[in-house]
Amino acid sequence: MSDQKPSIAVLGGTGDLGGGLARQWAKAGYTVIIGSRSAEKGIAAADALKSEFPDADISGGDLVETSTKADIVAVTVPYAHHGATLEQIKEAVQGKIVIDTTVPLRPPKVGRVQLPAAGSAGKEAQELLGENVRVVSAFQNVAAHHLQSDHEVDCDVLVAGDNVDARETVIGLAAAAGMKAWHAGPIDNAAAAEALTSILIQINKREKAHSGIRITLGK
Amino acid sequence: MSDQKPSIAVLGGTGDLGGGLARQWAKAGYTVIIGSRSAEKGIAAADALKSEFPDADISGGDLVETSTKADIVAVTVPYAHHGATLEQIKEAVQGKIVIDTTVPLRPPKVGRVQLPAAGSAGKEAQELLGENVRVVSAFQNVAAHHLQSDHEVDCDVLVAGDNVDARETVIGLAAAAGMKAWHAGPIDNAAAAEALTSILIQINKREKAHSGIRITLGK
Numbered sequence: 001m002s003d004q005k006p007s008i009a010v011l012g013g014t015g016d017l018g019g020g021l022a023r024q025w026a027k028a029g030y031t032v033i034i035g036s037r038s039a040e041k042g043i044a045a046a047d048a049l050k051s052e053f054p055d056a057d058i059s060g061g062d063l064v065e066t067s068t069k070a071d072i073v074a075v076t077v078p079y080a081h082h083g084a085t086l087e088q089i090k091e092a093v094q095g096k097i098v099i100d101t102t103v104p105l106r107p108p109k110v111g112r113v114q115l116p117a118a119g120s121a122g123k124e125a126q127e128l129l130g131e132n133v134r135v136v137s138a139f140q141n142v143a144a145h146h147l148q149s150d151h152e153v154d155c156d157v158l159v160a161g162d163n164v165d166a167r168e169t170v171i172g173l174a175a176a177a178g179m180k181a182w183h184a185g186p187i188d189n190a191a192a193a194e195a196l197t198s199i200l201i202q203i204n205k206r207e208k209a210h211s212g213i214r215i216t217l218g219k
Numbered sequence: 220m221s222d223q224k225p226s227i228a229v230l231g232g233t234g235d236l237g238g239g240l241a242r243q244w245a246k247a248g249y250t251v252i253i254g255s256r257s258a259e260k261g262i263a264a265a266d267a268l269k270s271e272f273p274d275a276d277i278s279g280g281d282l283v284e285t286s287t288k289a290d291i292v293a294v295t296v297p298y299a300h301h302g303a304t305l306e307q308i309k310e311a312v313q314g315k316i317v318i319d320t321t322v323p324l325r326p327p328k329v330g331r332v333q334l335p336a337a338g339s340a341g342k343e344a345q346e347l348l349g350e351n352v353r354v355v356s357a358f359q360n361v362a363a364h365h366l367q368s369d370h371e372v373d374c375d376v377l378v379a380g381d382n383v384d385a386r387e388t389v390i391g392l393a394a395a396a397g398m399k400a401w402h403a404g405p406i407d408n409a410a411a412a413e414a415l416t417s418i419l420i421q422i423n424k425r426e427k428a429h430s431g432i433r434i435t436l437g438k
Contacts, residue, residue: 113410115338146437154435158418185421191332192414199377199411200434202404209436215419216373217428218365 007031008173009070011063011077011085014045017101018076020147021139022049022058024177031057035066035073037081042066067092072169074099075125076139079106082121086128094132097166099173100125100190101139103197111202113195122160122190136161136170137190138181140197143210147177155212157181158196160189182215226250227392228289230282230296230304233264236320237295239366240358241268241277243396250276254285254292256300261285286311291388293318294344295358298325301340305347313351316385318392319344319409320358322416330421332414341379341409355380355389356409357400359416362429366396374431376400377415379408401434 008025012018013034026032026049034049036042039062046060060066067073067089073096077085082102102121106114118124122137129135137160146153157174159181161167167183174181184192196213203211227244231237232253245251245268253268255261258281265279279285286292286308292315296304301321321340325333337343341356348354356379365372376393378400380386386402393400403411415432422430 111404111408113338113404113408115334115410119332119334143437154437160418182418182422183425184418185330185332189330189332189414189418189421191334192411192418195408195411195414199379199401199403199408202408203401203434203436206402207436212435212437214433214435215422216431216433217422217426218362218373218431 005030006071007033007069009033009035009066009073011035011066011073011075011089013076014041015076016144017139017142017147018074019045020144021074021076021177023052024147025173026053026056026058028176029056030176033066033070034058034060035063036060037063039065063088064092072097072099074101076101079104079121083124083128086125090129093129097134097136097169098125098129099139099170100135100137103140103194105198111198111205113198115191115195119188120190120194122187122194126162126187134161134163134166135187136166137187137193138170138174140193141200141213142179143212145210153178154214155179156215158184158193160184160187160193162187224249225290226252226288228252228254228285228292230254230285230292230294230308232295233260234295235363236358236361236366237293238264239363240293240295240396242271243366244392245272245275245277247395248275249395252285252289253277253279254282255279256282258284282307283311291316291318293320295320298323298340302343302347305344309348312348316353316355316388317344317348318358318389319354319356322359322413324417330417330424332417334410334414338407339409339413341406341413345381345406353380353382353385354406355385356406356412357389357393359412360419360432361398362431364429372398373433374398375434377403377412379403379406379412381406
């Protein structure tokens with residue numbers, strides 16, 4: 001990683017949340033590489049984003065190719081593909097920061113908290129990828145809706161990970177995408193943000209909203 | 220329960236959070252009964268609160284006695300006493316609403332999420348007390364500090380429980396104590412608010428704050 005802004009691969013960047021993050025980071029001047037299980041779909045999503053930001057450095061490809069190229073890799077795939085995606089990119093991401101946005105929702109009961117045995121999807125990722133990868137869990141509570149527009153994102157980001165510097169990097173990336181982020185402690189604490197998403201789903205249903213959270217300091 | 224406001228036993232009402240809730244509910248005109256493992260300590264805490272609110276109906280006693288008398292029972296004991304307290308009051312609370320505020324913190328690592336095998340302390344309470352008790356999990360994220368004063372409480376309350384009417388009752392009790400509360404879904408979802416407390420502890424340490432959360436609707 002040079003003095004330049006790091007390049008970011010967004011795996012699942014063809015989806016709502018990944019597409020929204022890719023959009024915000026491209027807008028902020030980061031090199032964005034959209035990864036998909038299908039290289040063609042990744043390239044198509046990159047071309048679409050490029051048409052909105054013609055001056056940005058945006059490309060696409062398959063999961064391994066994009067993870068290999070990028071300095072930082074964001075995993076934004078559905079939980080059903082989480083383990084398989086991580087297995088595929090395990091070699092390519094050694095030594096890197098992996099941002100895990102996964103929420104372990106289990107359809108159809110997405111409004112019910114059902115955390116995995118490891119405690120969280122973030123913890124599963126850290127265990128699977130090994131200690132040479134700095135897994136940072138973040139962005140689970142942000143409605144993709146907000147990232148596709150240019151209004152203020154009225155939702156804070158909880159950033160959990162065992163490496164403090166890596167958390168700090170992700171807090172900076174959240175700020176670049178228009179969001180206030182907080183150090184939330186070790187990767188075990190990914191459980192809180194992941195569980196909270198089911199509550200926001202409950203609130204969205206009752207209030208017909210795109211709900212989020214804010215941290216208050218109440219000094 | 221008549222047309223009158225329900226009476227509320229606050230078990231652990233000698234502690235910071237319980238004392239704060241007892242104070243707010245006494246102020247709002249509810250009959251408050253402070254329960255403690257020691258009847259004498261419960262009575263002493265009641266007398267102290269009575270000196271602040273001389274017109275309020277406030278009494279104290281041991282755990283079983285206060286749980287038997289009250290319409291609604293709030294459990295605000297440390298997690299280390301959670302199971303034993305519930306065993307003691309199990310018979311006394313049959314047919315009632317039990318508000319569980321417990322956070323399953325495991326000292327010394329209180330800033331690390333370590334949820335119990337059942338998924339949450341709230342779920343443990345529901346399983347232990349049985350289906351004839353409506354367990355509602357709430358108030359885990361509120362800094363006791365705020366409840367001891369009369370300034371606005373800058374923290375929302377997430378209310379989880381399998382019975383919607385019981386949740387609605389607790390949302391009303393939160394409002395009476397000056398807090399906005401939200402339907403957070405079934406008792407399994409207590410995991411989110413319980414886990415979040417460790418994150419707020421992390422934030423408090425970094426920011427020297429009494430942090431809390433707000434739900435945003437972002438419509």
